[in-house]
Amino acid sequence: MKPELISFKLCPFVQRSVIVLEEKGIDYDITYINLKEPPQWFKTISPLGKVPLLKVGNAVLFESAVIMEYLDEVNPPSLHPTDPLRKAHNRAWVEFASTLFFCQFNMVMAKEQEACDSAEQELRDKLTQVEQQVEGPLFNGEVFSLVDAAYAPLFMRIAFLEKWHPMGLLDQTPKLQRWSEALLKRESVKNSVVEDLEQLYRDHISASNGFGASRFGNA
Ligand SMILES: N[C@@H](CCC(=O)N[C@@H](CS)C(=O)NCC(=O)O)C(=O)O
Incomplete structure (x- = not known):
């Protein structure tokens, strides 16, 4: 399933997720929103009203560290130390x-x-x-x-x-x-x-x- 990242161009937390997607060569879509005037669909699906969000099928992930971990886990080899x-x-x-x-x-x-x-x-x-x-x-x-x-x-x-x-x-x-x-x-x-x-x-x-x-x- 192709993940979709919901982004705001200036956000350093979104950028973390993009770096992982790029490092791993994962195919993804990216959708930019304006955080000053967030669209209604974003408010509906974002529990904290924050980016990044990662949509995978019907699931919506939030929190950049969690998104990085998920992308790492489903796209081996891992970018974490093994110890x-x-x-x-x-x-x-x-x-x-x-x-x-x-x-x-x-x-x-x-x-x-x-x-x-x-x-x-x-x-x-x-x-x-x-x-x-x-x-x-x-x-x-x-x-x-x-x-x-x-x-x-x-x-x-x-x-x-x-x-x-x-x-x-x-x-x-x-x-x-x-x-x-x-x-x-x-x-x-x-x-x-x-x-x-x-x-x-x-x-x-x-x-x-x-x-x-x-x-x-x-x-
Ligand atoms: N702990 C969150 C922080 C994300 C965050 O603060 N995102 C900012 C943009 S850089 C945001 O969406 N702010 C909107 C708001 O707080 O209303 C993460 O790591 O994903």
């Missing part, structure tokens, strides 16, 4: 990635400088925590894993932000710097977003009109 402890450790750090997305979001959407600076500091602290977990060049060494798919959208956005407003976010974390470079040149990662994501992301930040927009936007 149960290492696998659980990877899952824990997939979960941790979500907290970094929220720091990044709070930083760029901050209304005041104080909130922006404090979100930036929180992001730096969390990046330092992740640095200690990375084997290098990828999270588990040479082999691409689901946890890599979970972090790639974060590194893509960090690269955009550094271009518009250099902050050296990865300067103190050499393993993350190398990990980011390795991920951003993978075909699956490059193919996981719409062509104009960079512009869309910047426009989205600019439209928020707060301090984050003045720092990272194009106003």
